[in-house]
Amino acid sequence: MKYRVFFIASIVLIIVIAPRLPWYGYLLCLLVPLSVLFFACINLSWNFFIPAHCKAETTEKVVALSFDDGPDLCTDDILDTLKQNDVPASFFCIGKHIAGNEKTLQRIKDEGHIIGNHSYSHAFWFDMWGPQKMMADMRLMNKGVMTVTGLTPALFRPPYGVINPALASAIKWEKYIPIGWNIRSFDTRIKDKQKLLSRITGQLKPGSIILLHDSMAITAAILPELIKQIKTKEYKIVRLDKMLNINAYV
Numbered sequence: 001m002k003y004r005v006f007f008i009a010s011i012v013l014i015i016v017i018a019p020r021l022p023w024y025g026y027l028l029c030l031l032v033p034l035s036v037l038f039f040a041c042i043n044l045s046w047n048f049f050i051p052a053h054c055k056a057e058t059t060e061k062v063v064a065l066s067f068d069d070g071p072d073l074c075t076d077d078i079l080d081t082l083k084q085n086d087v088p089a090s091f092f093c094i095g096k097h098i099a100g101n102e103k104t105l106q107r108i109k110d111e112g113h114i115i116g117n118h119s120y121s122h123a124f125w126f127d128m129w130g131p132q133k134m135m136a137d138m139r140l141m142n143k144g145v146m147t148v149t150g151l152t153p154a155l156f157r158p159p160y161g162v163i164n165p166a167l168a169s170a171i172k173w174e175k176y177i178p179i180g181w182n183i184r185s186f187d188t189r190i191k192d193k194q195k196l197l198s199r200i201t202g203q204l205k206p207g208s209i210i211l212l213h214d215s216m217a218i219t220a221a222i223l224p225e226l227i228k229q230i231k232t233k234e235y236k237i238v239r240l241d242k243m244l245n246i247n248a249y250v
Ligand SMILES: [Zn+2]
Pocket: 068, 069, 118, 122, 159, 160
């Protein structure tokens, strides 16, 4: 809907308004819609191309932890910490990381966490692909999870958090539930543990979805303290699917 309104507004801008402006009118009227499109692609929470769950609508003090890009070197350490603290989480896994990490993937399921689809390839050019190629990639990931665990993920988190019309179509056609976040930890960039911790805990709100990466050593290192601080602020860590009241599997 938003996309259609935007499309009509852009046409009006270029055909009706641009000719009435000075010589740079066309440039301006092209730059505005292109900028909107760019920011809509990198902000899943705008719900511009497709509605996505980026937080839960609740006043209850609950939050959900989500880990992207595994199963990887730090996943088992993270699972140990979650088990010691009796905390559930969701893992948006990359299909090509499953081979060699089958036991870890099975452990995610066995210990009560959920597995989501984060594409098979997590390819750099993923967002340049057509919907058919994206769908094939997403199916390959689900096939890998199915082979190891017997489960078929229903939740999908776009690689790099980028959305576009082709990916929105692939998600719709494959009937995935798109999942974003509203607290981006930047654990792939921040090197200072205290800075990372305060960045996350400073943004806590009821219904928050926290984005972390089980591929990062710093994330495994801060997790015990992060859980402790979240609990100190009287938030309960719940599983994403339960917080959003959706099914994690088909
Ligand atoms: Zn990723």
